[in-house]
Amino acid sequence: MISDLQKVLEIIKLGEKLKYELRHSWLSNGRQESVAEHTWRVSLMAMLIEPYLKEKVNSSRMLKMIIIHDLVEADAGDIPAFDTLNNLAIREQKATNEIKSIEKIRDILGNDLGKEFYELWFEFEEKNTYEAKVANALDKLEAQIQHNEADISTWLDIEYEMSFLLDKHVEFDTNLQIFKDLIEDTAIKKMANSGINISEFKEKAMAK
Incomplete structure (x- = not known):
């Protein structure tokens, strides 16, 4: 038991890195967002949106997936979605x-718990279950919500375009x-309030 709990403690310590692993997202107060903060709000969104989903979900399984899926970034680091969007080599390396x-x-972890983490991570990535599809959709939607809350000066051009690429994540x-x-x-x-040419970026997104 002591050995198992020591392994649990090691993963908890790994999770601490997510508190200072930064994402390319900025908060409304001008501070850069951490991975841990993103994961927390995706979890909150899952709890809030569950009653409105068209199908019944295993909420425990869905929350576990959300919490686990970014844990790998404590070791592998965070690579922004816009870096992988049009670059196959970076996507494969990620x-x-x-x-x-x-x-x-x-x-x-080396036991059933380790196996569960491993399987839930791949379930999230493969999106073959309803819970995984919802978890993935909320992950993408939270990122856009955070962009909406940040100052427009923090947006890259590709992020204007990515605002119109969310349909594929929620079509189910x-x-x-x-x-x-x-x-x-x-x-x-x-974007309109900042004088951005919305049509240009919407057209680019629709062309993908």
Whole structure:
């Protein structure tokens, strides 16, 4: 038992790194966001959105996936989505690094708990279950919400375009589509108020 709990403590210590691993997202107060902060709010979103999902979900399994999926970034680091969007080599390297990390976590725990972490991480990545699809959708939607809350000066050009790339993540659930539309509308208003050529970036997104 002591040995097992020592392994648990090691993973908890690994998780501390997510408190200072920064994402390319900025808070409304001008501070850069940590991975841990992103994961926490995705978890909150899951609890809030669950009653509105079109299908019943295993909420415990879904929350576990959300909490575990970014844990690999404590070891592999965070690579922004816009870096992988049009770059296959970076996307493949990111996947390789993260698989090595989840294997390391599985091996540290070395028991059924390690196996559960490993399987839940891949379930999230493969999006073959309803819970995994919802978890993935909320992950993407939270990132856009955070961009909407940040000062527009922190946005890169590609992030204007990415505001219109959320449909594919929510197409499986009509209420998530409505939720996405609310988030997208906020982004559109933010861009319009800043004089951004919305049509240009929407067209680029639709061409993908």
